[in-house]
Amino acid sequence: MALTGIQIYKFLPKTNCKECGFPTCLAFAMKLAQAGAELSACPYVSDEGKAALAAASKPPIRLVTIGAGEKKIEVGNETVMFRHEKTFVHPTGLVVRIKDTSSADEVAKTVEAVKSYSVDRVGMTFGMDGFAIENASGDSATFVKCVEAVSSKSDLPLILMSSDASSMSAAVDRVKAAKPAIYAATKDNIDQMIELAKSSGCPLAVRSSDGLGELAELTEKAAGAGVDDLILDPGVRGFADSLVTLTQIRRLALAKRFEPLGYPVITFPGEGASSLDEEAVLAAQHIAKYGNIVVIDCFSPAAALALITLRLNLYTDPQKPIQMKPGTYQVGEPKETSPVCVTTNFSLTYFSIAGELESAGWPSWLVVCDTEGLSVLTAWSAGKFDAEKIAKTIKGENVAEKVNHKNVIIPGGVAVLRGELEEELPDWKIMVGPREAMAVGGYLKENWKS
């Protein structure tokens, strides 16, 4: 928990010397509490104060990076239990498991399918984030071969899975520049795994199936030996136990600032599921409730699309709603006789109206204006959705060339814009649609004559 301004003030010299650039020590303390100033601006703060403030400003859940380069996975640094309190920060890493017992062909096929998987949503492109390669064969040479096969075909981050320290060492050796995660240290092999993590600089996952006490003991040992980039596997695999345990870990890290469990968590929904759709549902639970890296066993495009979408939705900052890229969108397959509707680029507004047009069976041209992600009425009252903006968008999008009519429908909520818009777009007939998206089907049936 971050310190309050008053708590910080206690560590300051209270001389109001102004050298930090603030009029008083208290003002400086308040600014520090809001993360709007750096402690180093105060030349007189005591060492004790520095240490206390540094400890308090340390994130309760460490940010851990797997992989190197542009595609690296960064997870952790979460600060809330519920997304509406602030936001979830680093989207869950979705990785696909490959076992070294699979044939070279199967491995090649999976790698190709996963690395080339890409979906567009709200104007952005998303995909899967990496591979977990498991030494299921128990054989060191087979493991190394599989790791080499995957890494030669893909630059996505890797999680190497083996409980045998020498197999792990051989595999890490081949790909250590790519900073794979080492999975996993357990009470039986932790000393060797710590050594390996230290010498390679790779993040280390720690697993215990014997309660959070043992898990904390193992992470303390690793942290004590200088391995700070840790990932937790509390060994829970089912629906109920993983929900409970992951909630407890998040609470301990945030509410209690319990450092030994202040790390990202890895989950394996495939091990708690007996079918593809069950794995997807459990993975969805882990995305919502406190999993940071989710390892998928059954890769399928349909399930991947659902999980990527859920992650995008839940990790959206509630203060900064998802925005659509302004432009002209097609609902269904509109023709030149189809209706032209204007809306804002708040994604929920867009989806409501697009969904209603779609389900009511009206292929349409949906012209999305840049309202900085605000909904119709909010944007209108903020002056970001006015006649000028609508006219500019209609002209800029060359809507007139897409249709053989000159009718444009504006949302009923901004009926007042009609007059002004008639002046801005003299060739067009401005029609006022319904206030609610839900009524658009009925409105068109009544008013649209193509």
Next chain:
Amino acid sequence: MPDVEIPLEKWTGKVKEVKIGGGGRKEVVVGGESTLPFLAFESSNPNPPKIAIEVHDKEPTTWAAPLLSAWGDAVKDPGTWAKKAVEFGADLICLKLLSAHPEGGNTGPAEAKASVEKVLSAVDLPLIILGPGVAEKDNEVITAASDAAKGQRVALGNCEEKNYRTIGAVCLSDGHIAIAKTPLDINLCKQLNIMLSDMGVPADSIIMDPDTGALGYGIEYGYSINERVRLAALGGDAMTAFPILNHAGGEVWRQKEARASDGVPDAWGDLEERSIIWEAVTATSVINAGCDIVVMCHPKAIERIKSTIEKLTGK
């Protein structure tokens, strides 16, 4: 070994229990939570979430292919449809009187009464009955539905901010449960509950539908409104302490992801698989955020969520 003391939340509030059914009909109890969903280490939530299956009073004309093939001819008649819903594992039936919509047939109270009676006699599960979503028609057909289901304690809706008095009043006089629907806003949600309470609807006779979006279409709003409303209830706010109902199925099956097999990117995969996962993931999200009654459509998604709830509650 470090001593790990699990932090427990000391909630002061508790969600009201609402009993649906009775009068010869099976009873289902929802609500009663004293902690967040499925956190059995903290407190025991007595009633697991329930699944209501959507049944329409007329054959759907715009249903998605995976739904039509799963339900077959059953959708031609609300009684047959409801019976099939029992086979598919429904805890409740959610009957939507869509034929009363001015653009969908504009049927009246007599037809509504007949549909309700058909479903009542076909199955013994508790009922949720919803109008077509147009204020004056809702009032007309829900009044008839209320009369037809007198003594069997059904849930009636939707009561909305601008139109709650009529349905609230028939619930009050016939002993039914009012469904209070608000658009993704905790303050409006609370306000409508206050207005219903002020007109005398008892606290054990309100269910809230704070609205949700499908996965990809505003699920994050549905997820957060559920969490916010539930946290407020557990924090002691009696006017948010009612069971939550979410239309996961209805939202999902309107969307392209559940409908389109042609003209979509290869990355979307197979329609049947995608649509079922879409509904199941939407449902699991709202349940994890506090939903008590999830209204669903596809038998396979329903089966998945039923099993998920059983596993989450250790049953």
